Amino acid sequence: MPETVTAAMVVIGDEILSGRTKDKNVGHLADIMTAIGIDLKEVRIVPDEEDEIVAAVNALRSRYAYVFTTGGIGPTHDDITADSIAKAFGVPCDYDAAALAMMQEAYSKRGLEMTAARKRMARMPVGAKHIRNPISTAPGFQVENVYVMAGVPSIFQAMLDNVVPTLRTGQKLLSTTVHCPHGEGAVAEALAAIQKAHPDTIIGSYPKSFDGKFSTDLVIRSRSAEALAAAEAEVAAMVAGIGKAA
C-alpha cells in the first residue's frame, strides 16, 4: 500500500475570527496538498494569543507529518507567532543575523529605514531555517516539521512554493466528479451501495442549491486509476437512470 503523508494547518489571527478578513489560505493550501499527494487532515483557526498558538501547534505537530502556519509574523506588536513557536519548541526566540543582513540590504535598495518594527520580523526560534520570501524579503521559518509563513495570501503562496519541493509526498489521490441534476435524497441509497462495492475509492456527495434548485456533485477519489474508473462508470450509470424507472 502506498505511503500516506499527512498535514495540518494553524491559521493565526483575530481578524479571521472577527470576520474582518476572509481567509483565503486554507483553500489554497488544501488545493496544493491535494495536488502533491499530502492529506490535509485538520485546520485550526486560533486568535493572536500565545497560549492558544502553542497549544494548537503542539497538538498538531506530534500527530501529523507537517504543520503549516499562516499569520502573525509581521512587524506590529500583535504579531506573536515567532515567540509562540519558540515557546512550543522550548527554545529561545532571537534576532537572526542572516535574516537581518538580508533585510537590511533589501530595505536599503528600496530606500526604506530598518526600523525596530521591521527588525522584529527577523526574530525567530534559535536554530530555525529560513523560508525564502521573494515578495517582501522578511523570511518565514521552519522548525522541525513546522513551517511558519505569512498571512498575506500572495506572500503565503510564494513561501509555500519554496517549501513544496522539500516535502515528502505520498501517492497522489486521483479525483473525478459526476454531476447529478437532482438533490442528494435521490441518489443517497444507490451511492451508499456503490461505495460499499468499491472500497478502494472514497465517494463524497456535495449538495448545492442555486436559485432554489438542488443538484449534487458526486466526487469519487482513489489512488488507483482503475478503481476510480470503475466506480465512476457505476455512478454515472446510476445518475443517468434516475427517473427512468418511474
Add this chain to the structure above:
Amino acid sequence: MPETVTAAMVVIGDEILSGRTKDKNVGHLADIMTAIGIDLKEVRIVPDEEDEIVAAVNALRSRYAYVFTTGGIGPTHDDITADSIAKAFGVPCDYDAAALAMMQEAYSKRGLEMTAARKRMARMPVGAKHIRNPISTAPGFQVENVYVMAGVPSIFQAMLDNVVPTLRTGQKLLSTTVHCPHGEGAVAEALAAIQKAHPDTIIGSYPKSFDGKFSTDLVIRSRSAEALAAAEAEVAAMVAGIGKAA
C-alpha cells in the same frame, strides 16, 4: 464591564480539507458573532471521521459558551455528524418522530418519496431540539450548547438566523424580513449596494422554491432599530421596483 460570551466552530467535511469546496461558513459565522457581540475564539476544520468530530466537539463545548457545527447532516453515507454528536454526548442517535412527520408532509407536497436515505436526515441525538430549516425542511438540531447545522451555505445561514435570537449576547440583534417574489438573481446586485450603504446592518438573502416558482426572503439584521428601519425601507422599495423599469 459587559459579560463576554464566547463561541467556537467545527467545520466538518473532507471536501473542505481536499480543497474541492471552499468554505464560506467560517466568514459568515464570524461576521454574525461579531455583530451580536459574541467572541468567536476558535475554529476547527475536521474530516468526515467520527473520532475526529467527537474529539473536536468535546474539546470545544467544555471551553466555550457555544459551539456551532456545519456539514455532514445530509442523507448520504458520508454524513455522520448526527451519530458523532450523539457519541460526544453519550446518548443514542435515533429517528426523531416530529422531524419525520414534518419531512413527510413537506416531501408529499413536493411529490418526493420518503426514502430510507431521506429518513436518515431525521436522525438526531435523543432529546435534541430542532433548528428550523426553512429551505429544505430537514432540521438541524441543538444538544446543550452545541448547534448542529447544514454545510450548504444558504441552509446554514437560514438555520443560524433561527438560532441567533436564542443566544445570550451582549446586545440584541434586531431582525426583519422582506419577502421578494423573485429569485436571488433579480436582487443580488441591488442588495449588495444596499448592504454597502448600510454597514450597521447585515443583510441576508435566502432563496426558496415552491411549485416550481422561485422567491427569496431578504433578512435585515442590526443592533440599531433606526439602521434596521432605514435598510428595510430601501430593500422594500428595491423589491417593489423589480420589473417596473423594464
